[in-house]
Amino acid sequence: MDRVQFLIAVSVALFVVGLVGVIIRRNALVMLMCMELMLNGVILSLVTFAQQTATVSGAVLVFLIFVVAAAEIAIAIPIVLLLSRQRKTLDVEAYSELKG
Amino acid sequence: MSLESLLLYFFAAAALLGGMLMLVARHPMRVAIALIGSMVSLACIYAILGVHVIAVFQVLIYVGAVMVFMVYVIMLLDLRDRSFTSKYGHLLVPGLGFGALLAVVLAYAATRSAGPAARALPNGDPGASFLIQPFSAEFLREYWLHFELTSVLLLAAVVAAVAVIKGGRRNDG
Numbered sequence: 001m002d003r004v005q006f007l008i009a010v011s012v013a014l015f016v017v018g019l020v021g022v023i024i025r026r027n028a029l030v031m032l033m034c035m036e037l038m039l040n041g042v043i044l045s046l047v048t049f050a051q052q053t054a055t056v057s058g059a060v061l062v063f064l065i066f067v068v069a070a071a072e073i074a075i076a077i078p079i080v081l082l083l084s085r086q087r088k089t090l091d092v093e094a095y096s097e098l099k100g
Numbered sequence: 101m102s103l104e105s106l107l108l109y110f111f112a113a114a115a116l117l118g119g120m121l122m123l124v125a126r127h128p129m130r131v132a133i134a135l136i137g138s139m140v141s142l143a144c145i146y147a148i149l150g151v152h153v154i155a156v157f158q159v160l161i162y163v164g165a166v167m168v169f170m171v172y173v174i175m176l177l178d179l180r181d182r183s184f185t186s187k188y189g190h191l192l193v194p195g196l197g198f199g200a201l202l203a204v205v206l207a208y209a210a211t212r213s214a215g216p217a218a219r220a221l222p223n224g225d226p227g228a229s230f231l232i233q234p235f236s237a238e239f240l241r242e243y244w245l246h247f248e249l250t251s252v253l254l255l256a257a258v259v260a261a262v263a264v265i266k267g268g269r270r271n272d273g
Contacts, residue, residue, distance in 0.1 A: 003105070007145070008210040010112045014138075016203040017119040023195035027183035029128045029174060033135050036166065037119055040142055043154075051149050051230065056238045059230060060246065062154050063239070066161045067250040071257035073166050077173050078261045082268035084177055090128075091183035093190075 007048040014041030028080050028090045032073070039069050108148050114141035126187050128174045136167050151230040 014037055021034030043062050050058020084090055118138025125131045139162050146155035240247065 003108070005211060006108075006112070007149075009207060010116065012203060012206040012210055013116055014119055016199050016206065017116070017123065019202065020195055020199035021119075021123050023198065024123070024188050024192045025183075026187065026189040027128055029170070029177070030122070030131050030183075030187075033128075033131055033170065034122060036162070037122060037135060037138065040115075040139060040162075043158075044142060044145070047146055047149065047151050047154050051151055056230075056235060056242070059151060059154055059235060060239055060243050063157060064246060064250060066157050067253060070161060070166060071253055073169060074254075074257045074261050075264070077169060078264040078268075081173065081177070082264060084179060085268065088179065089181040089183070090177065090179050091181050094182070 004048055004052055008045055011041045011044035011048065014038070014044065016041075026091050026093055028083065028092050031092065032076055032080070036069065036073075039065060104148060108145060111141040111144040111148070114138070115145070126184065129171070132167060132171050132174060136163055139163050139167065153230055153232055153235045156232070 018034045018036075018038030018041060021037065022031050025031055025034065043065055046058050046062050046065070050056070050062070080090070083095060087094055115138045118134045118136075118141065121134035122131050122138070125134055139158060143155045143158040143163070146152075146158060
């Protein structure tokens, strides 16, 4: 296994661990952090390919992902704060009104 | 095996270990600490690869801004609710199965496609264009519009966050 394949495997593993965390954990803040882990996995694959092809565009895309992640957290945290203020819980299974 | 690859494997293992700890830790603060460890290990991997700009961004933006924000929120909201006593929802078994399936499919796709494509690429000095100065010059020459658009996105995010907080306060009375 060469270095590129190894790094892609690590990024796949990080993405899958993050996705499993989003699915199985029930704390809203922990789910948000697992989403950040998924983003980190994607960023690792982007950096690997950008470094392999020696093009700047992959690193620029990573920069844009950083900005989007910061914006996502800036929106998501107030929403979590509002939810916890209404129900006094971070358990996502307490918020099931939209379930059919 | 060179020292560089040894460090690469070490930090990759540390990043994966941090991810695994995020799945099993009970308190959100421990999850945050594990995520910070994972992110710092990834920053070290980027530094080893020679992508210094991304390593700096990773530490400054992710660990320095996003995770500090997250840690503050966890400190403010120390709720010992049901998600604290039983940390997994009812999707535990299907979630793990789906994750294993996805890992197999993605790993298969990655090992099948990454091999020949990686060999066909030019093998010059890949790290040179990722030092801070050449990267910044290239970035602001080619991608200045995207750079400016990110500031619009951040402004929209700030306005939306203020609107969410204000709206919630009005509903509370």
